Amino acid sequence: MRPTVRTKICGLKTPQTVAAAVSAGAAYVGFNFVPKSPRYAAPELARTLALDVPEGVAKVGLVVDQDDAALDALLEVVPLDFLQLHGSEAPERVSEVRARYGLPVIKAVGLRDAEDLPAIAAFEAVADQVLVDAKPPRGATLEGGNGVTFDWRLIAGRKWSKPWMLAGGLTVENVAQAVSLTGARQVDLSSGVETAPGVKDAALIRAFLAAVP
Numbered sequence: 001m002r003p004t005v006r007t008k009i010c011g012l013k014t015p016q017t018v019a020a021a022v023s024a025g026a027a028y029v030g031f032n033f034v035p036k037s038p039r040y041a042a043p044e045l046a047r048t049l050a051l052d053v054p055e056g057v058a059k060v061g062l063v064v065d066q067d068d069a070a071l072d073a074l075l076e077v078v079p080l081d082f083l084q085l086h087g088s089e090a091p092e093r094v095s096e097v098r099a100r101y102g103l104p105v106i107k108a109v110g111l112r113d114a115e116d117l118p119a120i121a122a123f124e125a126v127a128d129q130v131l132v133d134a135k136p137p138r139g140a141t142l143e144g145g146n147g148v149t150f151d152w153r154l155i156a157g158r159k160w161s162k163p164w165m166l167a168g169g170l171t172v173e174n175v176a177q178a179v180s181l182t183g184a185r186q187v188d189l190s191s192g193v194e195t196a197p198g199v200k201d202a203a204l205i206r207a208f209l210a211a212v213p
């Protein structure tokens with residue numbers, strides 16, 4: 001049975017882990033199209049995986065600062081339901097992507113302290129959903145998937161007009177507390193269900209989904 005809090009498992013790249021996410025009740029499965037990431041899935045692989053995802057589970061494509069030519073090529077191959085923009089895309093670019101592809105856009109915003117909060121409002125105005133993630137640690141090479149949390153009290157009790165997801169260092173141990181503190185109705189994670197960077201584990205995926213309230 002699906003948990004009440006909708007869950008996105010990001011960075012899937014094997015049939016076994018996609019199947020584990022789907023059967024344990026994930027609402028979204030994420031494919032990572034960031035070539036430098038250990039979670040990268042080539043478009044042909046992602047297409048094969050996506051074709052096996054049942055109706056009712058949304059397929060999300062994660063990209064960082066891609067231009068139209070790259071997105072055209074990606075969307076020709078992979079049947080996606082959402083695009084997740086996880087780079088330094090400006091609000092105008094979010095609007096352009098929505099208009100050009102007719103797909104809902106999830107825009108990631110990184111938080112470290114209160115100064116980062118206004119970005120959520122800026123993207124809330126143009127994106128279909130906002131992914132409220134931890135800002136990468138200084139010196140990190142990946143824009144996300146770093147397994148670090150932010151201070152959840154920064155967003156406790158805040159309300160936004162668009163659906164949003166909580167991300168950043170979520171694990172089987174902390175997800176219930178993170179949800180209770182922030183009021184999140186959706187969560188997203190990647191490294192918390194891995195045994196090594198980019199290596200997802202079906203048992204960890206099932207355990208995480210069982211721990212989501």
Ligand SMILES: O=C(O)c1ccccc1NCC(=O)[C@H](O)[C@H](O)COP(=O)(O)O
Nearest residue numbers: 010037144145146147168169189190191
């Ligand atoms: O996961 C990656 O490798 C990645 C690389 C570049 C940009 C974004 C990336 N991941 C974004 C995600 O949606 C992650 O699920 C999110 O940042 C949370 O990651 P984690 O802290 O590992 O749960």
